[in-house]
Amino acid sequence: MTTLTVNGIETTLDVPPRTHLADALRETLGLTGTHLGCEHGVCGACTVELDGSPARACIAFAAACAGAVVRTIEGFEYDSVMAELRAAFTAHHALQCGYCTPGMLITARDIVLRIPGADEARVRRELAGNLCRCTGYQGIVDAILAVLAARRG
Amino acid sequence: MADGGSGKGVGARLPRKEDDRFLRGKGRFVADIRIPGMREVAFLRGPIAHARIGAITVPEAHRAAVFTASDLTDVAPIRAYSGLKGFRRSDQPVLATGKVRHVGEAVAMIVAATRAEAEDIAGLIDIAWEPLPALVDMAEARATTTRVHEEWPDNIVLETFVDDDLSDIAATAPIVIRRSLRTARQCMSPIEGRGVVAEWDGRLDQLVMWSSAQMPHITRSGLSECLGLDHGQIRVISPDVGGGFGYKGILLPEEVALGWLARRIGAPVRWIEDRFEQLSANANCREHAYELTAYADGEGTLLALDCEAMVDAGAYSSYPFSACLEAAQIASILPGPYRFGRYRCRTFSVATNKPPILPYRGVARTGVCYAIETVMDAIAEATGIDIETVRQRNLVRSEEMPYTNVTNKVFDSGDYPEALRRAAAALDIPTLRAQQASETGPVRTGVGLSIFCEQGAHGTAVYHGWGIPMVPGHEQAQARLTPDGVLELRIGAHSHGQGMETSLAQVAHTILGINPAAVRLVHGDTALTPYSTGTWGSRSAVMSGGAVAAACETLAKRIAAIGAHLLQAEAGSVRVEDGSVVAPGGASVTLREVAHTWYRAPQLLPRDVDPAGLDVTAGYKPLSDGGTFSYAAHACAVTVDTETGFVTLGRYVIAEDGGVCLNPMIVDGQVLGGTAQGIGTALYEEMPYDGEAQPLAASLADYLLPGAGEIPRIAIEHMETPSPLTRFGQKGIGESGAIGPPAAIANAVNDALRPLGARVDALPITPRRILEALARAGR
Ligand code: FES
Ligand code: FES
Secondary structure: OOOEEEEEEEEEEOOOOEEHHHHHHHHHHHOOOOOOOOOOOOOOOOOOOOOOOOEEOOEHHEEEEEEOOOHHHHHHHHHHHHHHHHHHHHOOOOOOOOOOOOHHHHHHHHHHOOOOOOOHHHHHHHHHHHOOOOOOHHHHHHHHHHHHHHHOO | OOOOOOOOOOOOOOOOOOHHHOOOOOEEEEHHOOOOOOOOEEEEEEEOOOEEEEEEOHHHHHHHHEEEEEOOOOOEEEEEEOOOOOOOEEEEOOEOOOOOOOOOOOEEEEEEOOOHHHHHOOOEEEEEEEOOOOOHHHHHHHHHOOOOOOOOOOOOEEEEEOOOOOOOHHHHHHEEEEEEEEOOOOOOOOOOOOOOEEEEEEEOOOEEEEEEOOOOHHHHHHHHHHOOOOOOHHEEEEEEEOOOOOOOOOOHHHHHHHHHHHHHOOEEEEEEEEHHHHHOOOOOOOOOOEEEEEEEEOOOEEEEEHHHHEEEEEEEOOOOOOHHHHHHHHHHHHOEEEEOOOEEEEEEEOOOOOOOOOOOOOOOOHHHHHHHHHHHHHHHHHHHOHHHHHHHHHEEEEEEEOOOOOOOOOOOOHHHHHHHHHHHHHOOOHHHHHHHHHHOEEEEEEEEEEEEEEEOOOOOHHHHHOOOOOOOOOOEEEEEEEEOEEEEEEOOOOOOOOOOOHHHHHHHHHHHOHHHHHHEOOOOEEEOOOOOOOOOOOOOHHHHHHHHHHHHHHHHHHHHHHHHHHHHHHHHOOOOOOOOOOOOOOOEEEEHOOOOOOOHHHOOOOOOOHHHHHHHEEEEOOOOOOOOOEEEEEEEEEEEEEEOEEEEEEEEEEEEEEEEEOOHHHHHHHHHHHHHHHHHHHHHHHEEEEEEEEEOOOOOOOOOOOOOOOOOOEEEEEEEEEEEEEEOOOOOOOOHHHHHHHHHHHHHHHHHHHHOOOOOEEEOHHHHHHHHHHHHHHO
């Protein structure tokens, strides 16, 4: 039994020790907005917020997350920074199939809050852990830069 | 702009309707589907590339959970034959039968409560393998007595020959170029893999299958052939698809297996491909080898081209495209956008012990563009003419359009020289040449160009010629006004990121004036949509766009007739615009009122109303089956660090022409995304195999997909030459971006290496290949 907070709700998971956090979120809690692209910790599709920072849910064991505070894409429904990013992602055509998008948004939100002065090169470097096969990244980078610029005023 | 100024029709950069659900994590992909009682499937895949399967021993406790070929006696193998003369037929068993022919071929299907438990059981199954020599290289496979398919006389799937006696030119041409080029085997790598959920509906006597598929109707036809069910007993639903690029344009053995299993065990079943399966069992595209001889005159005019090409077709012929399309297409499209008149080309599709080849975005085009553009740079080098001028001398010119080339392709429209001029001008080659002239250190600048045209949306005549199981005909669409005036569009093609929910709503807006927000696209479900070969071959904007327009035009007439009656106006005098029917005096009724009248107040209808109502099915074909030809020129600068072998991309410019764009923002997105894939082909992506045909890149840490840091900002220059063949002048362009980069980047790298006497003749251009080339040059 592992107790953790998921999207603001204290939750007890009863999953086998080998279950990774992404499977627990998806299969046990029905939070299918967290996607799996590699389960090797490379593609970033499974990125969630874990204790305030982006983390790969495919290489964290659920049983090791006791006491953790986890936020998935579903948990950002009313988040104002995420709302800005969503609008910018649409305006800059930053998604095609949408599969990488939840992980991309969680990383993007972290960039926006953590590095308010980030320029294009920095944004690209920070995105190194999130693969997108559809967009060629330009729309994603532009969307993040637009939110950064708007927040700088 | 064709959108009439509303900002919402054809030609508008309308934000996408589908974005919202993905941005909130509400997309529904196949792995998100839950059915009560659903069981999980894992496949036991052969660990050896070529081996006979001896006794399969399953522990007693797990017998009921394990299924092998001997259980699937009522399942026919997958058969994808081509009608091309000399094509060698082979069947692909759904589960390996007798022997395995590539690493990762499924041998047993295991069902359990969870995937992990199914994999545990797979680990307990013992198979007595009798290894056979593995064919890993296509040249070697042509020479050996080992057979991928024992009943064949050799390992050649198909040989094609475009014949011409070039000896007169060979004897006199002042310039003769020879090149041997190779491209690597790649894995298409959508971020979402494949996946299948299957359920047998006993009430309807119907198999219901959810699959991450580009071509659900073709999947259904294939399932029908393999499972012996009629089409009415099969419903295929393709939910949101997390990228395709060709990887999901296939009937999967796993689909057939799960379809059979769901019925057999009477429970819903699910299989979700993991990345290891994808990489180890399905690196299935792009591996070409070229032997090129080109003849040119002293002015740089290409006189003739002679080519022998091989494609590693892998072990089986995949449904529906078959194992020979790639090589056969090489022969027909190698001449590219150029106007030379003499051509000889021999191609071989060679069977090996590798995964069966599938057409990846661009299909053969990426390889042939690399080949012909390498030749162009070689002519430039031999003649001392600059790289832009040598191409300009050979390109088909706009005043020659429509142009029939040496392989009888009919280029529909465009200005190829202008695209090249724009891309080259935007790159600013003189400044880069000055930079090069000043370089003496280890870091060298290179400049590269490529230009190509892309046949898209080609139809019946072309595919009938290939003789494969799938021949596209008229594309159909349905347009239906609901009682409250919402427009439902139904198409048989499917989106895997192309944004058709938006672009087809724009088409409807252009015809009916209806707000795109009031248009819903229904696609990806064979029970709800008209038959279609699906989304492949850069065809949906042309084919589904044309079909939706045709359906909306007929619907507009029926709406006008009812509207005129309600307005007490002459039937022919009203206009349908802005979501209303408008009489000459300005009086109007909304589409909603018209729809309400048809469905809920029929007493108000005219007596001669069309009884077919507000529900239209229409079919569409372009004026010619030969396809549209979009085109693009790519121009790039690179720097090569000759000490480390690392390549850094500098400025990258694309001048492209896809005719009239339904939504230019979406087209840009396709070009940018395709270009990133092309950069992967050029510099990073390769599935190496060892001498036993074992794949050596088993995770995304070994198989390198380009990330945001590897892709430079790409500048796009737009041109817009309408196609004379299509409804709005649109051309197929979805694959375009993936075609040009390897050629342009390879030319740029070799331009940088030229002063050092080195040249790389293989893709991807890795640091190792660059350092080896420098070492060969004595550097
Ligand atoms: S699924 Fe976790 S990093 Fe790819
Ligand atoms: S939008 Fe498809 S992977 Fe990023």
